[in-house]
Amino acid sequence: MIRHAYVHVPFCRHRCGYCDFTLVAGRDDLIERYLDAVRREFGRVTEPLRLDTLYLGGGTPSHLGPEGLRRLFGLLLERLQPEPSAEVSLEANPLDVTPEFIAAAAECGVTRVSLGGQSLDASTLAALDRDHGPGDVRLAVERLLSAGFEVSLDLMTAAPGQSLAAVEADLAAAIALGVQHVSVYCLTWEQGTAFQSRRQKGLLQPAEESLERAMFEAAIDGLTAAGFEHYEVSNFARPGHRCRHNEAYWDCRPWEAFGPGAARFDGLTRITNHRSTTTWINRVLSGADASGDVDAMTAEAAARERLVVGLRRRAGVDRDAFRAASGYDLDQLAGPAIARWIVAGLAERDGPALRLTRAGLLVSDALWADVLA
Ligand code: SF4
Numbered sequence: 001m002i003r004h005a006y007v008h009v010p011f012c013r014h015r016c017g018y019c020d021f022t023l024v025a026g027r028d029d030l031i032e033r034y035l036d037a038v039r040r041e042f043g044r045v046t047e048p049l050r051l052d053t054l055y056l057g058g059g060t061p062s063h064l065g066p067e068g069l070r071r072l073f074g075l076l077l078e079r080l081q082p083e084p085s086a087e088v089s090l091e092a093n094p095l096d097v098t099p100e101f102i103a104a105a106a107e108c109g110v111t112r113v114s115l116g117g118q119s120l121d122a123s124t125l126a127a128l129d130r131d132h133g134p135g136d137v138r139l140a141v142e143r144l145l146s147a148g149f150e151v152s153l154d155l156m157t158a159a160p161g162q163s164l165a166a167v168e169a170d171l172a173a174a175i176a177l178g179v180q181h182v183s184v185y186c187l188t189w190e191q192g193t194a195f196q197s198r199r200q201k202g203l204l205q206p207a208e209e210s211l212e213r214a215m216f217e218a219a220i221d222g223l224t225a226a227g228f229e230h231y232e233v234s235n236f237a238r239p240g241h242r243c244r245h246n247e248a249y250w251d252c253r254p255w256e257a258f259g260p261g262a263a264r265f266d267g268l269t270r271i272t273n274h275r276s277t278t279t280w281i282n283r284v285l286s287g288a289d290a291s292g293d294v295d296a297m298t299a300e301a302a303a304r305e306r307l308v309v310g311l312r313r314r315a316g317v318d319r320d321a322f323r324a325a326s327g328y329d330l331d332q333l334a335g336p337a338i339a340r341w342i343v344a345g346l347a348e349r350d351g352p353a354l355r356l357t358r359a360g361l362l363v364s365d366a367l368w369a370d371v372l373a
Contacts, residue, residue, distance in 0.1 A: 003052040004248040005080050007038065008259030009061040009072070010277045013093070017129035017194035018187055022261030023059040024277045031064065034259075034277070035071060037284040041258045042079040049256060051082045053245035055089045060116070062096035066104035073108040080256075087111055087244040089152075094132045097140035102147045112150040112243075114183075115140055119156060119166075120173040127160045128187075129194075134173075141177045150241060152181035157215040158207040159187055160195075167215045171222040180241035183234050184219040186212055213362050220358070233312045233364055250313055252306045252325070261292075268302050270295040303328040308368045311347075316355025330354060337370035 008022065011034075015025040024030060056072075064072060069090075082088050089112040090105060097115070105113070117137040119125050125133060137153075144151045153174050157167050174182050189196050189206060198204040207215075220230055228236040232250065235243065248255060257264040260280035263272040274280045274292040283290040297305065303326035310317035319330050331338065338354060341347035346360035346367065356364060 002049055002254050002256050004054075004245060004253060004255035005049060005051055006055045006057060006245075006255060006257040006259075006262055006264075007061075007072070007076060007080075008058060008257070008262040008273075009056055009064060010034070010059040010260050011063045012058070012060045013063060013095075014131055015194075017198070018190070020190040020193050021059065022275045022277065027277075028063075030277065030281065031068060033281050033285065035068075035075065037281045038072070038258055039075040040284050041290070042076055044258075045079040045256065048079050048081050051080055051086050053087045053089070053248055054080060054082050055245040057089075057091045057114075059091075060093045060096070061090050062092035062101060065096070066098075066100045069101070069104045069108055076258075082109060089114055089243065089245055091116060092140070094136040094140035097143055099143065102143055102149075105149070106147060110149065112152065113144050114152040114181075114243075115144070115154065115179075117141075117153045117155065117174075119159070119162075119170050121162075121166050121170060124156075124159050124162050124166055124170070127162065128156060138177065141179060145178055150181065151179040152183060152243065153177070153179045154183045154185065155219075157184060157186050157219065158212045160204050160206075162207070162215075164211065164214050164218060168218050168222065171219060175223070175226040181235070181237045181243065182219075182223055182228065184216070184223075184236070185234055186216065216362060217358075220361075229314075231314050233361055250309045252302070252309060268297050268299070270297070299327060300333070302326065303333055304371050307334060307371055311354070311356055311367075312364065314355065316350070316353045319352045319354065334371045337367075340370070341367065 010023045011028065011031060012023050012025045015023065088110050090110045091114045093116055118128055118130055120134040120137055122134055141151055141153065155170050155174060189199060195204055199206065223236040224230055228238055230236050231242055235246065254265055254267050260273055260277045261275040263270050271291050272293040274283060274290050280290050306326050307317060310322065317330065323329055338347060341360060345357060346363065347354060347356050360367065
């Protein structure tokens with residue numbers, strides 16, 4: 001039974017130079033047609049879904065503003081009905097977090113705001129091409145916490161020119177702000193982004209790999225020393241404040257998803273909507289199929305994916321629970337890869353659990369091909 005849903009809101013004020021997400025910048029003229037299209041797509045759900053978690057991501061959902069947010073919730077609540085205890089998350093740009101926006105979010109039942117702060121240092125924010133300053137992040141966090149929302153703050157590392165000391169200062173500032181959750185992401189250089197083309201012209205330099213690792217270790221050490229649980233490769237939470245929606249993804253539970261580029265999953269098949277916002281709108285409004293990629297996995301492929309997402313969690317993968325959920329034994333599925341990781345000190349067994357060590361976490365993205373291939 002589906003208890004989780006994602007809604008993609010593809011609007012941003014401007015496109016940050018490193019970002020390759022599904023979005024349109026400076027195209028607020030499309031908002032009306034987007035709302036029409038997403039209302040139609042909600043109609044795919046014939047019976048209202050009772051939800052444990054609902055996540056509005058983007059893009060920047062807060063770019064809809066207070067009235068736009070009310071309208072979106074007015075449409076979605078016809079088909080997506082969060083339980084009274086549900087976690088309802090919304091991604092926000094610090095500049096959008098006005099008292100009016102906070103009032104609208106509270107009215108709509110939002111419980112948790114994921115703030116795209118990225119840094120509390122002016123030069124790092126400028127290097128990341130962000131449109132807000134450190135004072136905007138501080139003000140947004142203070143307003144949200146005092147209004148009773150749970151707050152997750154995104155921080156980025158390995159920004160152009162960023163030092164280890166600057167990352168440590170960001171971590172200390174985030175801890176001092178009192179947020180309940182921090183997500184720490186290392187800058188990635190995606191094809192087709194402005195950053196990648198500036199890199200190819202020699203105008204931007206990526207951080208050295210050793211510096212990237214030192215920054216990640218500083219995040220682990222700094223946040224865990226401050227009482228945060230490191231519960232997934234990139235995610236840290238004060239006890240009781242993990243993101244329940246992301247935990248559903250990492251458990252490979254089925255979920256619904258709406259909006260351009262949004263991927264839904266029924267346990268075996270992942271269907272991703274067309275990634276172009278305009279194409280998605282046009283197809284939905286004309287009654288055409290707006291799906292882009294359809295990834296119909298075999299049971300074995302789904303089990304391999306379950307292993308990878310499970311190992312991203314610090315608790316790792318429980319052998320018995322894995323067999324019960326996937327029908328596969330860990331060693332039958334990936335015995336040679338697991339043995340290599342253990343010998344190399346990248347993974348360890350702890351009773352029935354298999355988990356990555358800290359050394360494994362630092363190189364985790366490079367390990368998955370061993371299992372997925
Ligand atoms: S605000 Fe977020 S989603 Fe929008 S362009 Fe910047 S990084 Fe991408």
